[in-house]
Amino acid sequence: MKGNQSKRVLSLAALMALIAAGCAMPVTPAAPAQPAAPAATEAPAAPEFTPPTDPIGVVQIGPNDPIHIAYMLVTSGSDGTLGIDSRRGIEIAIEDVGGKLLGHDIKLSGEDSGCNAEGGQAAAAKLAADSTIVAVIGSSCSSEMRAGGPTLSKAGFLIVSPSNTAPDLTDPAKRFPGYFRTAHNDKVQGAVAAQFVAEQLKLKKAATIHDGSPYAEGLANAFAENFEKLGGTITTKEAVGPNDTDFKPVLTKIAATEPEIIFYPIFVAAGSLITKQVKEVPGLGDKVVLMAADGTFSPDFIKAAGEAVIGMYQSSPDFSAFTGGYADFLAKHEKKYGEKPLSAFHAHAYDAFNMVAAAIEKVAVKGPDGTLYIGRQALRDAFAATKDYKGLTGTLTCDPNGDCADPKIAVYQQTEENLKKLEVPTTPIWKP
Amino acid sequence: MVATRTKRVIRLEPTDVFIYIIGALIVFVVVVGSIATLSQGKYSINAWVDLFVFGVTLGSIYSLIALGYTMVYGILRMINFAHSEVFMSGPFTAYFLAEAFSRSGFLNQSPVIALILIFALSMGTSVLVAVLIERIAYRPLRNAPRLVPLITAIGASFFVQYMFRGLYGTNIKVYPEIEALKGQITLGAFRVSYIQILVIVAAAAMMLGLHLFVQKTRTGKAMRAVAEDRSTAALMGINVDNIIVTTFILGGALAGAAGVLYALVFTQVHFFMGFIPGIKAFTAAVLGGIGNIPGAMLGGLFLGVIESLGPMLFLDGLGITAPYQLKDAIAFSLLVLVLIFRPTGILGERIREKKA
16 A cells, blocks of 8 residues: 555656646747847848837737737626726727727737735736736726735836726825826715715715725715815714625614714625615614715616615716717617616726727837837826827826826716616716 | 642643733723723613614524534534535525516515425525535545545535536625515514514524424434444444435525525625625634534524624724724634633533544
């Protein structure tokens, strides 16, 4: 028995060695091939052509190779609609340019980042390993970017998020180089929500709930700060876990502070449960006004929360202020996917892609043999210089901190009609 | 017994001292926090009663799941980490039946029959999944070192989770609500909704049934014998494999029922729903004394009530903002506390250590 076992171990070791050798084989010839490639392109090059240099690297795209753009969005799980919605925006944008940029095909690949810090880190690590990627469109949730952003930034990518809204991501002290966003900063959304509650609803006492994510916490704090400035009082600031299911204890606690409105800018899973459970908590029941934000502005949320959504308010990008192209976009979306947009950040993703494409067109240098050279820092600089870009979401200009959005936020109210059709409202009831 | 006790007191290890200090610290925070909160009188008696009732509801569900962990541990001395997926598979499958009933109107016409069918499908699926896991992932490894089945358990858990993700998709499925279960009873300070009553009564009935089964029937006796000593039980003519399968069937059925109750309370299911309740139920099983059936029930209820009451009772008075984010920390601190003073859990017997 013992001899048998050691033989087995030996043969296993031998097998491992064989596999290792087999794996190493293709790598060896590939390694010297890399330095050889530029030499080969230089030889037939006209004497005046020198490939561009760049402090953080140059992406070389062979004459028949595609330009590789990656997405990093949440595409599964309970918050999956948020990312799928954005991905569809990118896909439509690619179709609109005919799938080609500067004569090269566009390749779109991506990673699911799960709407949490761990997922963001894992997805960023995978993307960073692929040096063919020129730009990353993402992430969906601010938590993903907080965790994964440094990795993406170090890899030299241009990073453009269609839906990160946490204020600290574009705080000059905390921003990573190369990071931009086409979504609004929540400082704006928080202010709009607070103004709506204080001036339109004329309510004086509010409670907030966040789920510990940078998005929710940033937005809840922005709301609280502005609401207090407008003369309101925050009765209590609560926090829950994004995977919690039983919110009655925390709601019971909130009930004891007697707020007139609860503002809970969180995501679909927890948000829908809170919406439902509020009705079952004595002291809140039908009396308290509910308000959430764009993180729950999706049909999924309406379906999950059921009848409880009727009458609640949500702040979200103002679709009615989107430019004329938006109607076209919606028609294409309906045709391609057979349904209306799933969430609020499809147009932002569409604009993000087009702005990336415009920046690539500006900085890409074509070699005589058709090889495309894109300087990574040059690309970031070109993107940062975006000014008065006419996109679906408005006229976008990037500020020095990476905020490129033309923030138009409005407040929507859910009605019975929306619940019946399982669609988000399209006409805002109030805008600042 | 007395002699060993005195010996332990004399030989107090530094680590013991450290652990007892931590224990004392937790007790101190709990006591001071509770006194501070109660003396402020911010919350009415109704609020406390409501919190208690929520806690018991959630705790009953934890208990039902915990029973599955504890029975398997009692018999096989292994932790069946795939049990949380057994819990998820039932209600996730039964969702489609519930949705169909809801569309046809059958659910609200005769809710009792509909609920029985939903429970039956959910429990059936969970039993099937539990038995298959036992047959495929555990039985071939029955005599392997203890770490091996633990790892296959984790593997089986992932496999089942992602299988269901592939089968039913990643979206949240919304369980239909039953008209008959809306509304609540008010008895003085007590306000209990029908769903809560259903959960508590159903859980209590099932736990009583299980207790009677284990204590009064032949099979139950055989289960206890196998738990006591597997090889001797086999020598006495007990078919150990059959008893183990029975255990998985019972655990699966309870988990499937707990799943439907969970889905009725929280009205949504998705493929990842088993993870958190699974971890909590495992904690409940350890809290009550793993391998001990009444312990699992008690542990589940204790955990549910602490999670519901704890943050407000212990931390609010200390001026800590947003205490509910810390509810898991509180639950686990109390687990640490219990294990410091009773290393085998609330009802765990001291002999168990030797046997394992």
